[in-house]
Amino acid sequence: MITKVIDRKTNKIIEEKSPKGANFLYKNFFGRIILKVANKRFVSRIAGKHLSKKKSIKYIDNFIKDNNIDMSDYPKVEYNSFNDFFSRKIKDGKRIFSGSKRDFCAPSDSKLIVYKIDDNKEFIIKDKTYTLESILRDKKLANEYKNGYFLVFRLSVDDYHRYAYIDNGKVVRSKEINGKFHTVGPIAFDRFKVFQENQREYSILKTENFGEIIQMEIGAMMVGKIVNHKKNRFNRGEEKGYFLFGGSTIVIIVKENILEIDQDILNNSLVSMETKVKQGEKVAKRL
Numbered sequence: 001m002i003t004k005v006i007d008r009k010t011n012k013i014i015e016e017k018s019p020k021g022a023n024f025l026y027k028n029f030f031g032r033i034i035l036k037v038a039n040k041r042f043v044s045r046i047a048g049k050h051l052s053k054k055k056s057i058k059y060i061d062n063f064i065k066d067n068n069i070d071m072s073d074y075p076k077v078e079y080n081s082f083n084d085f086f087s088r089k090i091k092d093g094k095r096i097f098s099g100s101k102r103d104f105c106a107p108s109d110s111k112l113i114v115y116k117i118d119d120n121k122e123f124i125i126k127d128k129t130y131t132l133e134s135i136l137r138d139k140k141l142a143n144e145y146k147n148g149y150f151l152v153f154r155l156s157v158d159d160y161h162r163y164a165y166i167d168n169g170k171v172v173r174s175k176e177i178n179g180k181f182h183t184v185g186p187i188a189f190d191r192f193k194v195f196q197e198n199q200r201e202y203s204i205l206k207t208e209n210f211g212e213i214i215q216m217e218i219g220a221m222m223v224g225k226i227v228n229h230k231k232n233r234f235n236r237g238e239e240k241g242y243f244l245f246g247g248s249t250i251v252i253i254v255k256e257n258i259l260e261i262d263q264d265i266l267n268n269s270l271v272s273m274e275t276k277v278k279q280g281e282k283v284a285k286r287l
Contacts, residue, residue, distance in 0.1 A: 005111050005274045008264055014276065051245050056082035067158040087227075087242045090160055097164075097237035097280040101209045104259055104284040107240070107250055108163035110153035111274035112283060114261050117253075121146045132253070136202070136214070137177055145214070147256040151283075154249050154274065162242040163217070163250055164279060165234040169207035174228075176201045201226055202251075205234075209286055214253040217241065237280060259284040 005014045051059075059082045064071060073094050079085040097105050106112065115123040121132040121142045132142035132150075155161060177200050202216035217226045226248070228241035261284045265275045277283055 003274070005276050006264075006268050007276050013273075051082040051086070052084075053081055057085070060085045063157075069158050073160075083244045086245045087161055089162065095160070095164075095237075095279040097166075098282050100282075100285075102286040103282040104210060104254075104286065105166055105237075106153060106277040106279055106281050106283050107166050107215065107252065108153055108155060108161075108279050109159040110155050110250065110277060112265060112277050113152050113154075113272070113274045114265060114269040115150040115152070117146060117148050117150055119146055123150055135200075135216075137175070141204070141214075144212075145253050145255055149254045149259055149261065151252045151254070152249060153251070153277070155243065157245075160279065161244075161248075162279075163240050165205070165215075165236060165238050165240050166213075166252070167205075167207035167209050167236050168234070169205050170233045171231065172204040172206050172212065174201065174203040199226075201228060203228075210258055211255055213255075214251075215240070216251040216253070217243070218249040218251065257287060260287050 117123050133139045136142050199219035206212050225244045268275045
């Protein structure tokens with residue numbers, strides 16, 4: 001399966017191919033039988049443990065080559081495991097957030113698509129209707145975000161896998177929801193409601209400039225762990241956490257009449273196209 005992504009700097013379309021393994025699991029009859037086991041939590045845990053061992057460093061060089069990762073953005077260090085490499089920190093100054101308080105910036109390097117939540121707290125992805133209540137498991141909370149925006153920041157394996165807070169503020173409360181570990185690639189959306197089936201964690205954040213928002217991290221196949229730092233207060237651009245191996249997704253949910261999404265991102269989203277963004281890059285502004 002090929003996913004089309006817009007590079008907003010060049011305005012060119014990038015064709016992203018699903019890994020062969022994902023094509024087999026989601027498109028092949030026998031693969032879907034294996035998938036019933038492959039998306040279980042224990043499988044991802046076993047993979048995560050293996051990739052945290054010293055001997056897993058042997059995978060690093062080929063991974064960099066196969067995914068065309070520009071290592072000039074990262075300090076030259078000796079990694080203790082593949083997961084140590086995968087969750088590597090970037091050089092200081094490489095991901096700077098806008099200084100304007102009105103600018104709403106991407107929490108991570110990712111491919112962004114935006115969905116408008118309707119009056120029934122619903123939105124549609126790949127012909128499947130999602131409800132906020134089913135994703136959040138909280139009817140009262142879902143009601144607060146009707147007619148707002150559901151921003152999906154999808155990370156692929158070549159992306160920088162640390163993510164940040166988008167504003168100054170404090171944590172109101174957090175919740176972890178157990179679930180499956182489907183891939184977060186578009187190939188899975190044809191058959192599964194990934195955002196309401198996958199393992200996920202979310203926090204309600206009271207921010208200085210965008211009101212109360214929800215920031216959610218979603219686990220994916222072969223992601224050993226979502227690592228969130230425990231903080232009560234946070235600053236704009238401060239690291240919130242990181243993912244271990246595997247592509248994954250961050251969702252930010254914003255209330256009605258808070259944001260004006262950048263026009264190029266909105267236009268791309270309306271035709272189901274993702275936009276490639278970097279952590280700290282402006283993607284919307286406060287109304």
